[in-house]
Every structure is written in C-alpha cells, then in structure tokens.
Amino acid sequence: MKTAFVAAILGAMVVSCSEAPKAPNRSGLLPPIGDQGSRWGAALMGLGRRGELVTVLGPIEPNRPAAIAKCAAAESSLGRNHRMMAAREFREAIGLDPTYAAAFEGLARCLIPEGELDWAEPLLRTALRFEPQFGRAKFELGACASMRGDFERALTIWQELERSEPDYPDLYARLAIACHTTGDHGAAVRYLHRADLRGQRVPSQFRSLIEETGGRS
Amino acid sequence: MHSQRRVSVDPACISASETTGAASADGKEILAGFIGFESLSAIRNAFGVSSDGGKSWAHVVVRPPTALQDAVEGDPMTAYDPRTGTLFAGGISRAKCIYVARKIPGQNAFSPSTVARQSDWPDKGWMAAGPKFNQPQTTRLYIAYNEGIVWSDDLGDSWVLPVSLGTGYGFLPRIGPNGILHLSYWDGWWGIMYRRSLDSGQTWSSANQIGTRMVSWGVQNYGIPGTFRNVTNNAFAVNPVDGSLITIFVDQTNVVSGQKNLDLYLLRSLDGGVTWGPATRLPFRPLDKISDMIFPWIEFTKNGRLHLFAMTTAYNPGQIDGTAHGLWDQAYAYSDDLGGNWSPLMRLTPSSWDSAFHNTGSADFLGDYQGIAMSEKSIFPVYPDTRTGEAEAYVNDVYDPIERASAFWWSLGTPVSGGLASIHKHDGKAATATASWTTGLGLATMAEASFPVPSASPTSMRVHLWAAASGINLQQRLELRNAATGAWEAVDVRPATLGLSLVSVVVPNPSKFVAAGVVRLRIIHKSVLRRPSKAYLSSVDQCVLLVEP
Numbered sequence: 001m002k003t004a005f006v007a008a009i010l011g012a013m014v015v016s017c018s019e020a021p022k023a024p025n026r027s028g029l030l031p032p033i034g035d036q037g038s039r040w041g042a043a044l045m046g047l048g049r050r051g052e053l054v055t056v057l058g059p060i061e062p063n064r065p066a067a068i069a070k071c072a073a074a075e076s077s078l079g080r081n082h083r084m085m086a087a088r089e090f091r092e093a094i095g096l097d098p099t100y101a102a103a104f105e106g107l108a109r110c111l112i113p114e115g116e117l118d119w120a121e122p123l124l125r126t127a128l129r130f131e132p133q134f135g136r137a138k139f140e141l142g143a144c145a146s147m148r149g150d151f152e153r154a155l156t157i158w159q160e161l162e163r164s165e166p167d168y169p170d171l172y173a174r175l176a177i178a179c180h181t182t183g184d185h186g187a188a189v190r191y192l193h194r195a196d197l198r199g200q201r202v203p204s205q206f207r208s209l210i211e212e213t214g215g216r217s
Numbered sequence: 218m219h220s221q222r223r224v225s226v227d228p229a230c231i232s233a234s235e236t237t238g239a240a241s242a243d244g245k246e247i248l249a250g251f252i253g254f255e256s257l258s259a260i261r262n263a264f265g266v267s268s269d270g271g272k273s274w275a276h277v278v279v280r281p282p283t284a285l286q287d288a289v290e291g292d293p294m295t296a297y298d299p300r301t302g303t304l305f306a307g308g309i310s311r312a313k314c315i316y317v318a319r320k321i322p323g324q325n326a327f328s329p330s331t332v333a334r335q336s337d338w339p340d341k342g343w344m345a346a347g348p349k350f351n352q353p354q355t356t357r358l359y360i361a362y363n364e365g366i367v368w369s370d371d372l373g374d375s376w377v378l379p380v381s382l383g384t385g386y387g388f389l390p391r392i393g394p395n396g397i398l399h400l401s402y403w404d405g406w407w408g409i410m411y412r413r414s415l416d417s418g419q420t421w422s423s424a425n426q427i428g429t430r431m432v433s434w435g436v437q438n439y440g441i442p443g444t445f446r447n448v449t450n451n452a453f454a455v456n457p458v459d460g461s462l463i464t465i466f467v468d469q470t471n472v473v474s475g476q477k478n479l480d481l482y483l484l485r486s487l488d489g490g491v492t493w494g495p496a497t498r499l500p501f502r503p504l505d506k507i508s509d510m511i512f513p514w515i516e517f518t519k520n521g522r523l524h525l526f527a528m529t530t531a532y533n534p535g536q537i538d539g540t541a542h543g544l545w546d547q548a549y550a551y552s553d554d555l556g557g558n559w560s561p562l563m564r565l566t567p568s569s570w571d572s573a574f575h576n577t578g579s580a581d582f583l584g585d586y587q588g589i590a591m592s593e594k595s596i597f598p599v600y601p602d603t604r605t606g607e608a609e610a611y612v613n614d615v616y617d618p619i620e621r622a623s624a625f626w627w628s629l630g631t632p633v634s635g636g637l638a639s640i641h642k643h644d645g646k647a648a649t650a651t652a653s654w655t656t657g658l659g660l661a662t663m664a665e666a667s668f669p670v671p672s673a674s675p676t677s678m679r680v681h682l683w684a685a686a687s688g689i690n691l692q693q694r695l696e697l698r699n700a701a702t703g704a705w706e707a708v709d710v711r712p713a714t715l716g717l718s719l720v721s722v723v724v725p726n727p728s729k730f731v732a733a734g735v736v737r738l739r740i741i742h743k744s745v746l747r748r749p750s751k752a753y754l755s756s757v758d759q760c761v762l763l764v765e766p
Binding site: 113146 | 337338363364365381382383384385386405406407426428429430431432433434435436437439440446468469470471472477482495496497498504538
C-alpha cells in the first residue's frame, strides 16, 4: 500500500523527457498530464534527481493566492488525517505556484511519516531554495536525516537552524538527543539545559539515560 | 507454555505476517489473523481459526463483499465481545472499504462480511468490542482507523459515519471498566498519543502527548538486522481490574559499535488516563549488548496480569543493522505489578528464523505489527516465522496456570482477620484464625478452600502455599479430597513454621482430586505433643493451585 500511496500522490506529476531531459526515467510511476508538463517538469526535476531544484523552465504565471488557498485546504485535510487528500492538495498548490515554498514543505510533511524520505528531502530543499529562512522546512530536513540514522547531518542542519531561529520548538531537545547519539556528552548536556530553560519537550527516558550512562552513548 | 503451532496451514499461501488475534473467554474459539499472500499480486486477510482451543486450525480467508474486493486486502483486525461471546474478524480492501465478519460459533467459518465504511483510502484499522459507557448490558463494536472511528451497535450489521480522531497513525482503541473508551496512537513524528471518550466515541478528550520518542522513523526499515520495514505502532492495554493503562512503544536507546539498539519503553496511567508517569525502559537488554525488540503487543488477563510479547534479536546479539539476513525470534514476558517488575524473557520460537525468507519479493514485508489472542486463562501470541523458507503464521499457547480459590473458610478455629481475597496473593496480608489446644493431641485449626480447575484430567497440578503457625511443636498438613471416595489424602506433612514459609508440592495423579471441575483442599495445624491449654495463631497468606490442563 505504501508504494501505491506515493504513486497516487505523485501520479499526476509529470516529467516529460522532452522538456526535462535530465530527469530520470520514472515513466512507470508518473503518467503525463498534458500541458501541465512544462510548468511541472522543472519543479519536479529535483524530485526525480533527488537533488536541488535547478531552474524553473518555461513560462510561469504563479498564482500565489490560489496556492495559499489550496495549501489551507491541504492543512485542513491533514487535520482530519486525510493524508492522501492533503498530499494531492499540496501537489496542486505546487502546480498553481511552483515557487511557493510552503507547498513543497507541506507535501514533504505528508511524506515523511510514510518513510518516503527520498521524495521528501528534495521537496524540502526546494522549499529552502525559495525561502532560505523557512524554519519548519529546515527542522524537517534535519528530522529526515535523523530518521535515516544520520545524526551528524541532523546536527549540522539543526545547528544551522539554531543560528537563525534559536527558539524553534523542541529544537534544543532534538539537538541534545542528536549530540548524545553521536557521543558528544558535553554538548548533549548543554543542549538539554537550554531545552529545559525553554520548557521544551524532552523525553523522560532521555533524562534517565543521561543519568544512567553519565552521558555516554 | 506449549510449543509453536502453525496456523497459516493453506499451502497456497506463500507468505503470512502482520498478525492479530482474539479468543473466546473459555479459549475454545480462537482467531489468529494475518496478511496472507496468495501471490505477490493477490493479498488477502486470512485467519487461522480454531474451535477446539487451539488443538487444530483451519485457514480461512475473509473477504469484503464482491463489489468491493481488490487485489490487495490487508490490515487484519480482530475483536471479542465478552457479553455476547462474539468473535469478529475484519480488514481493509485497498482504496475501497473497511469490512467485518462474525465467526460462526463452533465452526471454522464466518458470516458474510459487512462494510463498516467505504472510502478511497482506508488504512490500518483496529477493533474493540464491549459495553457502551456506563451501560454494561450493551455491546458496541468499534473500528478506529486513519479516517477516524466508526461503530456498530448490532454486532457489525450497520455502522455510523466516522468521527474524526485527528492526525496520527495506528489508532488502537480499548474499552476499560464502565465502558470508557481509550485510544493510543503515534503522531507520525516523536509523539506517543492518548485520548479517551466518556460517551462511547461521540466526543474525545484533547490529544495528549503522553510520551516522546528520542528517535523516530516512519514507515521504513530502521536500525535492525534485516531489510524489512519496522513501523512503530504502540502497544496498549487496559487493566480490567482497576482501569489502569499501559502503553508500550519502541525507541532507539543507544548505539553500540555502530549498531542502533531499539528497546521497549513503558508508560503507565493509574487514573484511567488522566495522568501518565514517565517512560521507563523495559529491562530485557543490558545497555552494552547489541540487540533489538520491535513489534510489541500487550494484553491483560482478567486477574490483572500483563502479558507482553515482541520480536527480538536477543537470542542472536551483535548482528549488523541492515544486514540482509536478520536472525529473529519471538519472546514473551509477564508482569504482575503493571510493568514494574517482569518475569524473565521466555522464548516462543524453537530457534531463530531468517528475515530474508519473507517471500514477498521486493516488498520485503514482515508486517507492521503483531497481536495476541487472549482467553481468561491462556494467551496465544500470533507471529510470523520463516523457518519453512517462507513467512508463516504461528501461535503458542501461553497459559496462566494459577487457579485461585473461589471459596475459603475456617472449619476449625476462630477467624481473626482476612478471608478469601487474602489467600490469592502472597503479600503479607494473611487470613488468620486462633485456636487453643487442650491437653492431648487433636485438630486445632483447619482452613478449607475450593478451587475451580479448567480440566477434569489436568496433566499436572501443584499446590503453592504460604502459611505459618505461631505455636511450637505444631504440624502442618496439606490434604486434598479424593473425588471418588470423599476421603482426605495428605499431599504434604511437615512441621509448621513460626514465620510464613513456602510449601510448593507436586500433586501425584491430580485427576483423582477433581470433582465436577472443583478441587477441595484443607490446611491443618495441630499439636504433636501434649501441652496445657494455650492459644496460637494460624496464618494462610497465599494458597493457589498451578494447573496444567
């Protein structure tokens, strides 16, 4: 069911090889949808290539108000746990305005709990291209790294977020855990103190673990 | 504990995993559900079905109505309603519906399925059956799934529209005392979540994050030997004795020699979900050992014992995360104090099995959870195992051998304190009586008890007694009543002790003491020497039978 979920969400997203020749062959997963191709193609190059969105090709007439409204609908769907509907709505928002960072981030947010990190990360990087100080996208990019077990990379991303948005919710709790996992006891304890100062949600078992192990991971 | 038995007995099934279970109170009727792959493109909700207490099994596929069938039907779920004795089985038809069927009593068959909800994308449902809030003579059957919760008040024939439960994964409903409806789930990120309803599902408390994981991952493979996905659905159960709640979740504790270690963590509420204590790690792995536990499931039996089982690499420590051939087992443990202390881990599988032999092709699938079928006396963990070269579904019969007295009285002596409840647990709160002896030998105190036993011919029986007598030169006799002759036969005779001491005695030929499902027992303290009149106190702190049916 998981593969079908992704396919259904991205099913109308197209990479037309003639218009985006650098996209990989995903034709089995991504059927074409006509003249949306040129507008979508470049926006999706990042998805297919698992890298950054490079350039938006072709004429773009972004409709930001419509994209905002569509994202609001998507959030409402997500609030009712209609993830499929929410993902489709975020996807439609991307089509309405392929420069709207929140739409890319929202779609990523639908995909991350599904474990679809290969899809979510380029979406988040795309969001950050359009809005470099997008805290939520940055936090979630760090979360993707931690969900891969790459706590060094998660640390790098979250420390970058710390510089721009130190009060991001639960950031220091996550930093503390990431430091502990990578073996940096001193930093873990420092971040834990900062998390406590800000009343952030620190797992109780993490405190016990710090005490039990003296901070050794 | 009995050795494992295979329940996915249809040879056409090429892989079986993602298990669930339910059983009747007497344990005669059992459902062991699983996703059964008939091929890589024909996936079914299948159920091992037994109507003889697990001695024999049939493999029954339960499908939705024809118009709503799909190539992919999965997410099996089960429930048992104690009031009507009804067993339910159900599942999801991809992109079409959630459906339910009732087991036909005494037969390894089901009634035709009914549709609980048609939907474009139903996902992961779990069922619960029991009374509506404060209405003990009712039955409401609930299904909680990704879109919310639905219910039926006519054993599944008709259903209401869903009430949204907000965002989350793995909504697991449980019905507690007084019909309070509890719900555990995870938020897809780090949150372990809880809600409850005091009006049978119409309205809900706010989503409460009762715990937080240190590390999270989605529907993916993470941190384990093997390449199958290990989703982190919560395990959750309500104590029928006092309504306390237990949630168990998986978290990454540490990294040892580059290998992530996943452990089980417990959250406890003693006030029906209003407040929750901190998360504690279950004590099954020394911190420096490399091993994992995943897919936990818990149930309470009627006596308040908490049963846990999980998939584990504890019997093959030191494996590398992500290795193609993960060696796994299933293990069981129990707790009699809401998870404060645990029995040692007991291995359910005869030997480890290789995760690579799931036989689901590139899906690399061994399910997203496991389940337990539970009767009043036995629990049947249901789980996948690949020892035949493909994943098959198995159960063990893990029975609770303790039989507690249904009646207790002093036929000689003057009762001082305690009674029937006092002899159920060894807790220092004994049932006591005084007696005095006159000059000469003779009976002094005599306590009697009756025990219900589940079998007319138990294969073994043991008496487990904590007793004391405060006088000196007293004898303690433990006697059982012969069912055929009515005579009392001594099974243990020894000096009584001043302080409580344990007598644990195997009863030879136990069937001769079973009369109409009852065993009669008596404990005698008497003087063995001539003494002048003197009072003493006789105490019985615990007296139970351990019976293997």
